[in-house]
Amino acid sequence: MTNHPEGSLFSAYLDGVLGAEEKRDFSRHLDNCVLCRADLKSLEETKLRLAGAGRRAMPPDLIVAIEKKLDEARLRRAAPAADALSWFEGFRRTFFNQFLIPAAVAALVSLIVGLWFVRMRRGPDQFTPPNPVLSAQAQDPGQSAARPRSSVASNDDSAP
Secondary structure (H helix, E strand, O other): OOOOOOHHHHHHHHHOOOOHHHHHHHHHHHHHOHHHHHHHHHHHHHHHHHHHOOOOOOOOOHHHHHHHHHHHHHHHHHOHHHHHHHHHHHHHHHHHHHHHHHHHHHHHHHHHHHHHHHHHHHOHHHHOOOOHHHHHHHHOOOOOOOOOOOOOOOHHHOOO
């Protein structure tokens, strides 16, 4: 071996799963390479420490917690319509509160200001109350109001 071997070969060498030819080539490389010997020694020490470390017992409620999380995930996957509905509900509330209410207020203010401008352009003579005599005639068209006589005599009324 002229190049340094892959990291997986170190583990395979320590575990004794290399073929005869690979094992012989790897051993020759270790005889000539100080860096690879140091890496192999470090890996061997790590394996021994891990083998000597005691195993911790699994907490009894861990399985229940994992199953609960899996059930929640299954329910979320099974009910995508509920998620879509909650998304739509949130969008509707946001749209209503942030757009429709201010738009309605702006439209109402615009309407009031517009009516005020129209009234100001027409002038005060357009809004004078009607003549009470004309109003009475309009209410009772069957009776006519008395006509005032003119001081100038007409030709029809003159005597011969």
